[in-house]
Amino acid sequence: GDSVTQMEGPVTLSEEAFLTINCTYTATGYPSLFWYVQYPGEGLQLLLKATKADDKGSNKGFEATYRKETTSFHLEKGSVQVSDSAVYFCALSVSTGNQFYFGTGTSLTVIP
Amino acid sequence: DGGITQSPKYLFRKEGQNVTLSCEQNLNHDAMYWYRQDPGQGLRLIYYSQIVNDFQKGDIAEGYSVSREKKESFPLTVTSAQKNPTAFYLCASSMRGQNSPLHFGNGTRLTVT
Numbered sequence: 001g002d003s004v005t006q007m008e009g010p011v012t013l014s015e016e017a018f019l020t021i022n023c024t025y026t027a028t029g030y031p032s033l034f035w036y037v038q039y040p041g042e043g044l045q046l047l048l049k050a051t052k053a054d055d056k057g058s059n060k061g062f063e064a065t066y067r068k069e070t071t072s073f074h075l076e077k078g079s080v081q082v083s084d085s086a087v088y089f090c091a092l093s094v095s096t097g098n099q100f101y102f103g104t105g106t107s108l109t110v111i112p
Numbered sequence: 113d114g115g116i117t118q119s120p121k122y123l124f125r126k127e128g129q130n131v132t133l134s135c136e137q138n139l140n141h142d143a144m145y146w147y148r149q150d151p152g153q154g155l156r157l158i159y160y161s162q163i164v165n166d167f168q169k170g171d172i173a174e175g176y177s178v179s180r181e182k183k184e185s186f187p188l189t190v191t192s193a194q195k196n197p198t199a200f201y202l203c204a205s206s207m208r209g210q211n212s213p214l215h216f217g218n219g220t221r222l223t224v225t
Contacts, residue, residue, distance in 0.1 A: 032211050043118075043202055043216035044155075051211045089154065095210040098143050098162055104154035 002027045006090045006103030013080055013110050021075040021106045023064075023090035031092040033057075033066050033073040038087045038105070047075075047088070080110045114139045118203050118217035125197075125224050133188045133220045135203035141215070142208050144186035148172060149200040149219075158201075161186055162208070190222065197224045 007022040025031065032051045036044040048057030053068035062077045073090060090103040116137045125131045137144065143162045147155040157170030161180040175194025180186055186205075190197045200221050204214040 034213055036214075036216075041219075041221075043116075043204075043218045044214070045216070046213045049211075049213055091214075093210045093213075098160075098206065098208060098210065100145075100157075100214055102155045104152070 002031070002092065002094055002099070002101050004090050004092055004101050004103040006088075007106050008104070009087075010107040010109060013108070015082055015110055015112050016079045017110075019075070019077040019080045019084070019108070021088055021090075021108070023073045023075065023103060025071050025073065025090075025092050025101075027071075027092055027094055029094060031094050033064070034091045034093070035062070035064055035073070035075050036089040036091060036102075038089065040086075044089060080108070082110045082112055084108060085110045116203055116205055116215055116217035118201075118220050121218065121220060123220055123222045125222070127224055128192045129224075130189055130191050131197075131222065131224075133190070133201055133203075133222070135186045135188065135217060136184055137186075137203075137205045137215075137217075138184060139205055139215060140183070141205035142183070143206045144180070145204040145206075145214065146170075146176070146178065146186070146188045147202045147204065149202055155202065158188065190224075197222060 034049045035047040048059040050057040050066035056065045087105045119134045145160040146158040159178045161167035177189045203217045206212045
């Protein structure tokens with residue numbers, strides 16, 4: 001079935017370090033892919049999305065490219081800030097029944 | 113501003129009591145969803161609805177019930193049959209179509225003792 005696997009955390013980085021959070025997926029057909037961010041005690045916010053192969057989603061310095069050949073959608077940021085500390089979720093949606101599938105989340109802590 | 117409102121933010125109940133969590137959206141979205149979030153387990157789908165007066169069970173529907181009498185509202189009832197109800201509950205909505213992302217409320221933290 002459809003599923004998302006993302007890198008387990010927690011991840012701890014120093015400010016201005018490079019960030020990669022790996023995400024791979026399994027899906028029948030051609031899913032849309034998303035990254036969400038969750039700050040403590042809040043709901044999830046859409047960070048970026050890509051709807052077809054080779055699309056690059058970007059927002060607030062974060063980027064992810066939809067790679068069909070490797071079924072991946074890795075999240076990257078060149079220089080993280082303390083304010084980026086949060087939990088990041090990779091997700092996919094498929095056309096059948098408007099269903100969404102989430103990874104288990106990766107906790108990121110950025111230290112000054 | 114459009115968005116999803118969940119209330120209350122914190123809810124405390126005694127074991128054996130039913131409790132209803134509110135979710136209202138003014139985004140004019142057709143689809144609405146309820147997720148449960150436990151530490152280290154990501155999000156699990158409880159129920160979803162794609163249209164008024166229709167809803168489907170998700171992966172963990174046992175012990176929960178929902179209604180969708182209005183497009184804007186999708187309340188979730190946690191019944192006494194739910195064996196482990198203490199969790200963070202998230203409501204979400206989306207437009208139809210797989211390219212449309214989910215929009216989330218800020219969640220309700222339910223504690224049952």
